[in-house]
Amino acid sequence: MSSRGTGSRGTGSGAALGVPAGGAARHRTLLDISRLLSAVRRSTPSGIDRVEMAYAQHWLTRAERERGFVAQSPFGWFAAVEAAAVAEFAAALGEAWAGGAERGAALRRARGLAAGLQARLACGAGRRGLAAWLAPGQRTTLLIASHRALEAAPRLRALKAEGMRFVPFIHDLIPLTHPEYTRPRQVAHHAARVATITALADGLLVNSAATAAELRPHFAQARRALPPMAIAPLGVETTPPPAGPLPAQPYFVCLGTIEPRKNHMLLLLLWREMAAQGVPLIPRLLLIGRRGWENEHILRMLDRCEALRGHVEELGALPDDEARRVLAGARALLFPSFAEGYGLPLAEALGLGVPAIVSDLPALREVGGAVPDYLSPNDGAAWRRAVLDYATPGSAARAAQLARLAAWAPPSWPAHFAAAEKLLEEVAGAPSRPKSAPAEDYSLAAAAAGAAPA
Numbered sequence: 001m002s003s004r005g006t007g008s009r010g011t012g013s014g015a016a017l018g019v020p021a022g023g024a025a026r027h028r029t030l031l032d033i034s035r036l037l038s039a040v041r042r043s044t045p046s047g048i049d050r051v052e053m054a055y056a057q058h059w060l061t062r063a064e065r066e067r068g069f070v071a072q073s074p075f076g077w078f079a080a081v082e083a084a085a086v087a088e089f090a091a092a093l094g095e096a097w098a099g100g101a102e103r104g105a106a107l108r109r110a111r112g113l114a115a116g117l118q119a120r121l122a123c124g125a126g127r128r129g130l131a132a133w134l135a136p137g138q139r140t141t142l143l144i145a146s147h148r149a150l151e152a153a154p155r156l157r158a159l160k161a162e163g164m165r166f167v168p169f170i171h172d173l174i175p176l177t178h179p180e181y182t183r184p185r186q187v188a189h190h191a192a193r194v195a196t197i198t199a200l201a202d203g204l205l206v207n208s209a210a211t212a213a214e215l216r217p218h219f220a221q222a223r224r225a226l227p228p229m230a231i232a233p234l235g236v237e238t239t240p241p242p243a244g245p246l247p248a249q250p251y252f253v254c255l256g257t258i259e260p261r262k263n264h265m266l267l268l269l270l271w272r273e274m275a276a277q278g279v280p281l282i283p284r285l286l287l288i289g290r291r292g293w294e295n296e297h298i299l300r301m302l303d304r305c306e307a308l309r310g311h312v313e314e315l316g317a318l319p320d321d322e323a324r325r326v327l328a329g330a331r332a333l334l335f336p337s338f339a340e341g342y343g344l345p346l347a348e349a350l351g352l353g354v355p356a357i358v359s360d361l362p363a364l365r366e367v368g369g370a371v372p373d374y375l376s377p378n379d380g381a382a383w384r385r386a387v388l389d390y391a392t393p394g395s396a397a398r399a400a401q402l403a404r405l406a407a408w409a410p411p412s413w414p415a416h417f418a419a420a421e422k423l424l425e426e427v428a429g430a431p432s433r434p435k436s437a438p439a440e441d442y443s444l445a446a447a448a449a450g451a452a453p454a
Helices: 003-007 034-039 049-062 083-098 103-122 127-133 153-161 183-199 209-221 264-276 296-302 320-328 344-351 362-368 380-391 395-403 413-429 445-447
Strands: 028-032 067-072 076-083 140-144 167-172 204-206 229-231 251-255 284-288 310-315 333-335 356-359 373-375
Touching: 003 204, 003 413, 034 049, 034 067, 034 083, 034 103, 034 356, 049 067, 049 083, 049 264, 049 413, 067 229, 076 083, 076 103, 076 127, 076 209, 083 183, 083 320, 127 344, 140 413, 153 167, 153 183, 153 395, 153 413, 167 183, 183 209, 183 373, 204 209, 229 413, 251 264, 251 320, 251 344, 251 380, 264 284, 264 296, 264 380, 264 395, 284 320, 284 344, 320 344, 333 344, 356 362, 362 373
Parallel strands: 028 067, 028 140, 140 167, 167 204, 204 229, 251 284, 251 333, 284 310, 333 356, 356 373
Antiparallel strands: 067 076
């Protein structure tokens, strides 16, 4: 199926989107896939990209009468997207992210499909279908599983005026709690997202109690009661990774985008110090993740520091299967981050049976429980002792963590979606606000009539 073929099926019609011809429908939740459509620009996904993909794949398994898909057009309005088109796109993008010989072809196919969908959205396709989902007698909730579109308060307010409920997934509040580790423009963007949430959300999904605790004061400041909320930890893949050659020398892995918040500098300084002091049998440090932002000092160390040669290797953004294979052979995951909303690399490492040495943060303690060794992200001496201990064959500390790990239960996607769907049912059963005319010039009635976008 091509993107051209997908476009010819009439994405804008209500019947093609599973809208009943008459009578009241069961509650329907519409999943926004706007971030996935933009994720094709990257060859490997971010953590939030993975979450939206997991939601898209799960939503495709739900009964047609209970689900739907929407996306924002390049001009900002929301419109319906056919499930068949989402399935084709998600399959191609998932294949590209997994890796393998056909990775490049799969990514090109995903990009072509995304471009076709975006072109149709720009032409107004799907607006009539969305209006049908909001017709009298329909009970509809919009679920946004990423932070994308949360700045579009006028658009969301217009949808709510048409009777739609709104549930966002909040991954973290780091731009507001730790602006020193964030690009300046993201602080204002995240403040706008939180303002949208506190004003419009009918329910909340969060990935950790730590994120929930940081969100509550914003509702208090907005003088609004906290709506129903579900804490739903993110699931991880626990199947054995593919086999392949690994370094014979003991090594550690640091997994994540190279940015100041992740505290790569602590590890680079530690490895430079060990090399300068002639520490025998220095373990290797493998860095997995793309180069991010405001990281000039870190990149200068990686590119120019001769003492790190042969000891630190930057692997870049690896495909999922390759990253899991490398991580599975590590002496431990090193995770010295200054702030986290959840800590997906920690869950992934423990899910593979790999010990972890991590920062002592509330979100990471939620994920790891009693298993990891927790250290201050500022205590370089403690990290050095732990690294050298874990690198030693027969390390007692590493053996003790492996023993604790045997009792650790990995978070699962089925459990996550059970919590999410319970929340969505609670939101759907709550009394709805009476419909009112949208204050904005974006209205679904105009969209259904084929009016030009505002």
